[in-house]
Each structure stands twice: as structure tokens, then as C-alpha cells.
Amino acid sequence: MNKIKVHPNVAAASLAVSAAEEKGEAVSLTVWRRSLLFNGKGFTVFDTNGNLVFRVETYSRGSPREVVLMDAHGLALLTVRRKKLSLAEEWLVYDGDGDEPAPRRFTARRNRSLLRTKSLARLSPPRSLDGTGDAPGCRYDVEGSYAGRSLDMFACTSWASGGNQRRRVATVCRKEAAVGLDVFRLIVEPDFEPALAMAMVILLDQMNAS
Numbered sequence: 001m002n003k004i005k006v007h008p009n010v011a012a013a014s015l016a017v018s019a020a021e022e023k024g025e026a027v028s029l030t031v032w033r034r035s036l037l038f039n040g041k042g043f044t045v046f047d048t049n050g051n052l053v054f055r056v057e058t059y060s061r062g063s064p065r066e067v068v069l070m071d072a073h074g075l076a077l078l079t080v081r082r083k084k085l086s087l088a089e090e091w092l093v094y095d096g097d098g099d100e101p102a103p104r105r106f107t108a109r110r111n112r113s114l115l116r117t118k119s120l121a122r123l124s125p126p127r128s129l130d131g132t133g134d135a136p137g138c139r140y141d142v143e144g145s146y147a148g149r150s151l152d153m154f155a156c157t158s159w160a161s162g163g164n165q166r167r168r169v170a171t172v173c174r175k176e177a178a179v180g181l182d183v184f185r186l187i188v189e190p191d192f193e194p195a196l197a198m199a200m201v202i203l204l205d206q207m208n209a210s
Helices: 010-022 195-210
Strands: 027-032 043-046 052-057 066-071 075-082 090-095 104-108 121-122 139-146 148-159 163-173 183-188
Touching: 027 195, 043 195, 052 195, 066 195, 075 195, 090 195, 121 195, 139 163, 139 195, 148 195, 163 195, 183 195
Parallel strands: none
Antiparallel strands: 027 043, 027 183, 043 052, 052 066, 066 075, 075 090, 090 104, 104 121, 121 139, 139 148, 148 163, 163 183
């Protein structure tokens, strides 16, 4: 396997991602399915210059119930937590480290349909305060094959008038065959949050491990 050179230049990575977003360009990230610090489970994400952007450190041997996505400084950005005592396979996505009163951003459900479908998971906004339905906002669908490192992430917006919009916001694809499946590319479209796209990757990894 080819060696992967990662240079934890925090400032340079932040500037590179911000510059691409300001120019309205897609952000291309390389995801390494391994902890940078402990040479174990987790994720290391870097930009096209090899600078560290995101990281995930996992300490449990099995599939953890909670995973925290951090920036290169170690600051918690998003927390993915498997919901306890749920009949359906559900995960909750919180801002920050997930401690109270951290706002919940999404509930993610794995698609278990017996019908042949490309859909793997759906992220929905929290329920409205009266519990009658989803709060206004975008939901996200993930389609493709995580095992094959081929994913499309779509933002889906519906309006009370009946109209709806669906657009691709991020893509996962394999890099060179020589590096195997533990290194792949995450391409985030303009005007979409790279951290949220990476959280979706974490979700699919957790769902496939459960």
C-alpha cells in the first residue's frame, strides 16, 4: 500500500477549504479510514495539499455508540450518537460534542427496505415542537454503496405548496486502486458544509458496522 503523507498544517488547511468555498468551487478531501494519532480506528481527513482538516479518534474495540468529528485543532464539530432503546436503527447528529444542551440537528435512519433501492440512509431535521411532524428544513438522502466507496448525497427540500427540490451536495468515490478501500475521496459541492458531509460518511461507516 502506498504511504500517505499527512501534514497537520492547521492554518493552511483551513485557508484552503475556506478559499474554495468563497470561490464557489467544490472542496476535494481525501479520507483515510484510520486514526492519525493512534494508528487505529478512526478517520483522518486532509485537503489536496496534504494538510489535516478533520479527524476522528475511536477508542472502543467494537462499533462505538458515539463518534465525535473534530477539526484539526481537536475542537468538536459534530457528534454522531446511536439512539438507545429504538426499534428502528437510528442515529442522532448533534452540534459540538453532543453534551446538553447541544442542539440536535438530524435524526438518521438506515434504509432497511426489502425492495431493491439505491437509498442507504436518510437524515431528517428534528421533530417540530408539537411533535406532529418534521421541523422546517432540508433532509438528506444517501445513495450508492459504502462498501464500494461510491456514494451520492442529496439535499431534498419540500414546500407547503407541493414543490420540491433535490440536488447533489457531496460525492464519495474511490481513489487509485493501489491504495485500497481505506483511502477514498470526498467531494463537497459549493454552498454545502464539509463537516456535515463527513458526518454522513461516519454515519454510513457506523451503519455498516452495526
